[in-house]
Amino acid sequence: MVDFTLGEELEALRDSVREFAHDVVAPVIGDYYERHAFPYDLVRQMGKMGLFGLPFPEEWGGMGGDYFALCIALEELARVDSSVAVTLEAGISLGAMPIYRYGTDAQKHQWLPKLTSGEALAAFGLTEPGAGSDAAGTLTRAVLDESTDEWVINGSKAFITNSGTDITALVTVTAVTGTNPDGSKELTAIIVPSGTPGFTVQPGYSKVGWCASDTHELSFDDVRVPAANLLGERGRGYAQFLRILDEGRVAFAALGVGLAQGCVDESVAYARQRHAFGRPIGANQAIQFKIADMESRAHTARLAYYDAASRLVNGRDFKRQAAIAKLASSDAAMLNAREATQVHGGYGFMNETPVGRMYRDAKILEIGEGTSEVQRMIISRSMGL
Template structure:
């Protein structure tokens, strides 16, 4: 179906991104998979290209674009090429909204210019070894010094995307005990300089997919965090995190839909060329029927994403809306990619083929940003259950 989401400016941007990926990313992606992340300077290259500053206001060096549509273009072009920008999506899609909405003017002037150029890469540290979706269980603590000039941060985090190369980490910690009536009270976000004494990057965690997106453990031992690095107000972190969930889940939904579309494209090309029993795999009725189902599911997911992007840009995407689109797109993408891998036969199980990389990459989409089960709980509440 014809999409009405994109303008001529989007298509110009798309051509630029596609050319950049073909020349500077696709040829070296396999090295990033081996190393666990792109070279640090790659993010500065994205900064030069303007990718990191698309949604940063012009006064801080960005393009001042408020629409999510440019992120959608990037997701689609990366999936089309079977490529990745490492943890750039975490930097721009997850961290930026917190800095823009809750950062002070001084903080924005201090951090956003470097955010745009890639000189300051960011990550967010929520999950702990003993806590996943239950943020109320966070035990990392930060106490204010006697002279009131800094916090002293202690604790550990795990599953931190981009933590290995981050220069600034938004750490969710407990600055006061939970209220008896509200376990989520007392949580605060501190922006921690990765060069601070006592800050340590631990193990680089070995994942089954997304291998060029580093995921690590972090620890904090008496880390001094200046009070000027408090993001927003003390004790309101859970409220802040909830506010950004809709966009975070849209980021996951968008990339999942793009990955499903990429899998379909790769598979159509493959079955046309691959021969079995002297005939192209594409000539068998089963192949046609399976890919017809996949094409229909991808189309439905794309329509849902496009509609949700419009709502997000208008400030009307609710938590329940975002849960629906994340649930549908991630589950759909998982089904589609699995079917596409099956049509590749044994070659689909080989990591040299893009379909294998998509198969391992998509699995986490039903977990991070809120599991499918959490999405169902949110949706059920929205219909009165």
């Protein structure tokens, strides 16, 4: 028998995060969003709630949960705001998780307690101005100076989340460190602490959405870090980060479902209270059917990420399911955001309304952590095509 009912612990987590999102995030996030300001106070409170430690063992300061718990929290946050949700998602799946998965004991002891408590954030430096979906096109280079036992890094990264906050502790970057026997680039992951000489965080982007999250271009000019800052195995950086991206797509899917469901929540509430021609607009079948389709999309996408997350935490292959969940959730988010804006009419076009923000936030879900086209490539290749 297949049962999609969540256990008591996950239900309790869902309730607590939902309460936090509605009572704490919702009243203030619009102001942060309009000012393009990073919500340090909200991040601090999420840290105190233990959200940044959800999928990590207690020995590293975590909550002893798993990716399913993280996904539940992300969905509830994104029902209200995606900037806060992606700060948590990137802080865990792209920031702390590479250290946990591939770090040495010394690296874990140095960084994980700060990251799992929310005291500090870490970022994932993969994308470059000329290398997005094609990560093998990486141009950033790192050379090992054997005389000083240091990596010397030169290059740049683009669109990096959580990379320039006052509490950003490090960025893990992928760099070309040589050539493989087959002639391809040898890619290696290296930890670069914030404040390292030559490491410059460029001014924040002016973004269409996620306006209360932190995103920067990064430049590296003869940046020197100890050889011990190698993360994982030399030459395995690409493979390591493919695994990290697969996991991250499950979390990203949960975020997309949250946005899609948030559009439903706002549309139902508005359709009940907005009157036209002497009755609530929700009494009109055209609106009813539109919202019914929105709910169907959110529900279907939720089942997809539940499946992917279940496979992940149970040690089963989940790569195809992660791609399906990410594709389904981003499609649902985009379509629901458009329809929610239509339900709200002129009010939906105003940035200060939740659906106005959701409409702006939805598009990046078809791009970040692997475009929708990349997800279709993964799915079709897994079918032998």
